[in-house]
Amino acid sequence: MTVTKTISTFHGGLKLKGNKQLSTGTAITAAAVVSQYIIPLQQHIGAISESLVSIGEHVLKGQMIAKPGSTISAAVHAPVSGTITAIDRQPVPHVSGLPDYCITIDNDFKDKWVKTQPLAEDYNNHTSRDLRQLLRDAGIVGLGGATFPSDIKETEMDTHTLILNGVECEPYITCDDMLMRERAQQVLAGADIIGHIIKAHECIVAIENNKPEAIKAMQAVIDADGTGFFRLQVIPTLYPSGGEKQLIKIITGKEVPSGHFPGELDVLCHNVATAYAIYQAIYEARPLISRIMTVTGHGIQQPQNIEVLIGTPMKDCIEQCGGYINDNCELIMGGPMMGLTLQSDHLPVIKATNCLLIRPCTEAADTKTHLPCIRCGKCVEVCPVRLLPQQLYWYTSCKNMERVKNHHLFDCIECGCCAYVCPSDIPLVQYYRFAKTEIRHKQQQRIASDTARQHHEAHQQRLERQKQEREQRLRKKREMLAARNKNTDSNNKEAITDAIARAKAKKAEREQAATKQPVKQ
Numbered sequence: 001m002t003v004t005k006t007i008s009t010f011h012g013g014l015k016l017k018g019n020k021q022l023s024t025g026t027a028i029t030a031a032a033v034v035s036q037y038i039i040p041l042q043q044h045i046g047a048i049s050e051s052l053v054s055i056g057e058h059v060l061k062g063q064m065i066a067k068p069g070s071t072i073s074a075a076v077h078a079p080v081s082g083t084i085t086a087i088d089r090q091p092v093p094h095v096s097g098l099p100d101y102c103i104t105i106d107n108d109f110k111d112k113w114v115k116t117q118p119l120a121e122d123y124n125n126h127t128s129r130d131l132r133q134l135l136r137d138a139g140i141v142g143l144g145g146a147t148f149p150s151d152i153k154e155t156e157m158d159t160h161t162l163i164l165n166g167v168e169c170e171p172y173i174t175c176d177d178m179l180m181r182e183r184a185q186q187v188l189a190g191a192d193i194i195g196h197i198i199k200a201h202e203c204i205v206a207i208e209n210n211k212p213e214a215i216k217a218m219q220a221v222i223d224a225d226g227t228g229f230f231r232l233q234v235i236p237t238l239y240p241s242g243g244e245k246q247l248i249k250i251i252t253g254k255e256v257p258s259g260h261f262p263g264e265l266d267v268l269c270h271n272v273a274t275a276y277a278i279y280q281a282i283y284e285a286r287p288l289i290s291r292i293m294t295v296t297g298h299g300i301q302q303p304q305n306i307e308v309l310i311g312t313p314m315k316d317c318i319e320q321c322g323g324y325i326n327d328n329c330e331l332i333m334g335g336p337m338m339g340l341t342l343q344s345d346h347l348p349v350i351k352a353t354n355c356l357l358i359r360p361c362t363e364a365a366d367t368k369t370h371l372p373c374i375r376c377g378k379c380v381e382v383c384p385v386r387l388l389p390q391q392l393y394w395y396t397s398c399k400n401m402e403r404v405k406n407h408h409l410f411d412c413i414e415c416g417c418c419a420y421v422c423p424s425d426i427p428l429v430q431y432y433r434f435a436k437t438e439i440r441h442k443q444q445q446r447i448a449s450d451t452a453r454q455h456h457e458a459h460q461q462r463l464e465r466q467k468q469e470r471e472q473r474l475r476k477k478r479e480m481l482a483a484r485n486k487n488t489d490s491n492n493k494e495a496i497t498d499a500i501a502r503a504k505a506k507k508a509e510r511e512q513a514a515t516k517q518p519v520k521q
């Protein structure tokens, strides 16, 4: 399949004020090293990672401290050398607001690395399977927000086109922009590794036209490469162009149908930050222990991008950026459209934390009160997935989850376009998240009750089978005994008959002998 060079567009979307200049004035700086790191075991899509360490154990920087919990899962590594001081439930940045299992490491400040063996250019001599295993061992997940384990995303099948996603369409977030400006060479080296794994014929680097410096830096490396493998595609600035299906539509003109995967169109999408993490894993043998994160918004003193170790408390990152402008600020992990509002900054930075957005509370929308839906249809006009947001809202309000599901709730990418334009200020995405959680919960309950029923039925069948086997054994035993008794009876009868016959014979012999005896004279 060949990707055409003309670009397409998707339905709906929004032109938003980017506010990107807030955090692009300074170069990426390293986050301050702190005394304690809290590393959650669930930072990715899939099963929770399994701890490999115990309390009191000393670990080295880059050491795997938790292995993938199943096929779809990711490894977790120590961001510093130090001592494990706790393995317990701690507050984590999650939509549920519930605590989850974490490993706490007290930093020994020795920065002692575990022994590593980088592959560097030699990766070309390794098979796709070997390289996927290396990515799995390095705990690489999609850093564009999805956190899907990268070793799973690299399919077994060859894929014609790799799309490198440098779109970064959410307002305020600039970590990918700054990464491309400052480390274009490494980003494209990472993309080259992905291309080798999936045997891609081409790599299209997609960047929105509001990032001229990143475009220039990436184009320079592409020109110097000269292989023709890479091609830069500048796309118009429109939210949410960075969504996987939306970007594929823009680049290829093709829609990934509901319930299908990009691979079916011979395309694979990867974020630029993921490509950079893959570069670090292969060229530096560095597992995913850090990421570039934007700390921005009108509520922070010095907005900027920092390279932060996973597990660093958010409050330390905020302090490093000069702190809050006042006590009345809202903290969001991610951007204003798709981000997660946090109740506290005493939470660790995780692999998914691309941005900490701090807004004075006056800027934040009041989500506590909203007006009824007036059926204006504005939400339908902007939905990039062509859903009917007002219907989804209506059925969710009535708790009619079957109807919500039938209206393709799970195709909703939670982009927030519908809520942004809604004149009634209905927090629509919150309704969709609630509905998705409810449906998944019910599905899990159904699976659990089906499993319990199957176990019960299997138990009953086993009891019935055992009963029948016991009865069969008893029947056979009875038949055997009966047969033996029958034999014994007939043997006994024969013996008695024989004995009687023998006695009769003896008696006859005696009588005969008596008649033959001579009479005494």
Ligand code: SF4
Pocket: 372, 373, 374, 375, 376, 377, 378, 379, 380, 389, 390, 393, 418, 421, 422, 423, 424, 425, 426
């Ligand atoms: S935009 Fe809001 S008010 Fe208008 S139809 Fe959609 S949900 Fe209803």
Ligand code: SF4
Pocket: 382, 383, 384, 385, 386, 387, 388, 389, 411, 412, 413, 414, 415, 416, 417, 418, 419, 428, 429, 432
């Ligand atoms: S949040 Fe969902 S329903 Fe609303 S516009 Fe985005 S994809 Fe459509």
